[in-house]
Amino acid sequence: MGRLTGKVAIVTGAASGMGAAEAELFAVEGASVVATDVNPAALEKVVARIHEQGGQALALQHDVACRDSWDRVVRQTEDTFGDVTVLMNNAGIWNDTGYEDVTHEAWLQMMNVNAWGPFAGIQAVLPSMKRAGVGSIINVASMAAVNACGRFSAYTCSKGSVDAMTRAAAIDLAPFNIRVNCINPGVIRTAMVETAFPEEALVAAQRAQPLQRIGRPVDVAYMALYFASDESWFTSGTSQLVDGAMAVMGGVAPALASD
Ligand SMILES: NC(=O)c1ccc[n+]([C@@H]2O[C@H](COP(=O)([O-])OP(=O)(O)OC[C@H]3O[C@@H](n4cnc5c(N)ncnc54)[C@H](O)[C@@H]3O)[C@@H](O)[C@H]2O)c1
Known part of the structure; x- marks a missing residue:
């Protein structure tokens, strides 16, 4: 019996990085997974891998910013697997624009x-x-939600919102036996950071971390697995850093914040 047997999970941004790792791990642990993303070609590959391992998964093209798109995803999930019991709000975008350059x-x-x-x-x-x-x-916010650093202004504001949303939703949804938690990743090696930063900056970020390593998508997926499972049934409204102890050292890697 898997840790998520009987669960029906929607994982957003599942075509890449942490979302792909979460979709695969959730399926391995017995969940029926609906993997969604704006990138259908890459998503199909993730779902094919899940099927090869004997897991249950469905790929759906989905833009999380579009409310109608959400309704379609939930309807198709219910039709295929039944009521949704896990939502992995992972999808996100990043840019490093500073205050003076952010357009409306x-x-x-x-x-x-x-x-x-x-x-x-x-x-x-x-x-x-x-x-x-x-x-x-x-929810997936970021270490940037709790430790600001230069140049990530709009991203930091958006992730602070997700972090706060978690606490608000945990209170509002507790009467329905719905728990809401947040993961705040540090520097995790995915397409997002590999596109955004030169390799030297990532190496410098690695050196700056107490644990001296860059996180892997699966490191965040294991934390998500705990929150998704009934093992965390008394845990709601929390935000958990997965960051190699970087935040307690004083924040986001300076190497990523400098030119
Ligand atoms: N990588 C890191 O170091 C890091 C650190 C902190 C937080 N995060 C957060 O973790 C989450 C996952 O990031 P990742 O590093 O795996 O990035 P990634 O770029 O590898 O994956 C993000 C996925 O989200 C999808 N996506 C983008 N916009 C979407 C939309 N509108 N609707 C649906 N899907 C969409 C992309 O197509 C992509 O597949 C994001 O929310 C990101 O902000 C990442």
Whole structure:
């Protein structure tokens, strides 16, 4: 019996990085997984890997910033696997624009995907989770939500919103036996950081971490697995750093913040 046997999980941003690792681990642990992303080609490969390992998964193209798209995903999940009991709000975008350069358009795009996206997801799965009588929602913010650093201004604001949303939703949804928790990753080696930073900056970030390593997507997926499972049934409204102890050292890697 897997740690998620009987669960029906939607994982957003599952075509890459942490979302792909979470979708695969959840399926290995027995969940029926609906993997969603704006990138259908890469998503199909993740779902094919899950099927090869004997897991249950469905790939759906989905833009988390679009409320109608959420309703379609939830409907198709219910039709295929039944009521949703786990929502992994993982999808996100990043840019390193500083205060003086953030346009209103760029701000809205960041907030739409990173903050409205998970909020809309919570709205969309609520009827399903209420019917099921149980639910676990896992948001993904960032270490940047608790330790600011230069140049990540709009991203930091969007992730602070996700962190706070977690606490608000945990209180509002507790009467329905729905738990809401948040993961705040540090520097994790995914397409997002490999595109954003030169390799030297990542090596410098690694050296700056007390644990002297860059995180792997699976490191975050294991934390998500705990929150998704009934093992965490008394845990709600929390934000958990997965960052190699970088935050307690004083924040986001200076190497990533400098030019
Ligand atoms: N990598 C890190 O160091 C790091 C650190 C802190 C937080 N995070 C957060 O972790 C989450 C996962 O990031 P990752 O590093 O795995 O990135 P990634 O770029 O590898 O994966 C993100 C996925 O989200 C998808 N996506 C983007 N916009 C979307 C949308 N509107 N709707 C649906 N899917 C969309 C992308 O297509 C991609 O597959 C993000 O929320 C990110 O902000 C990452």
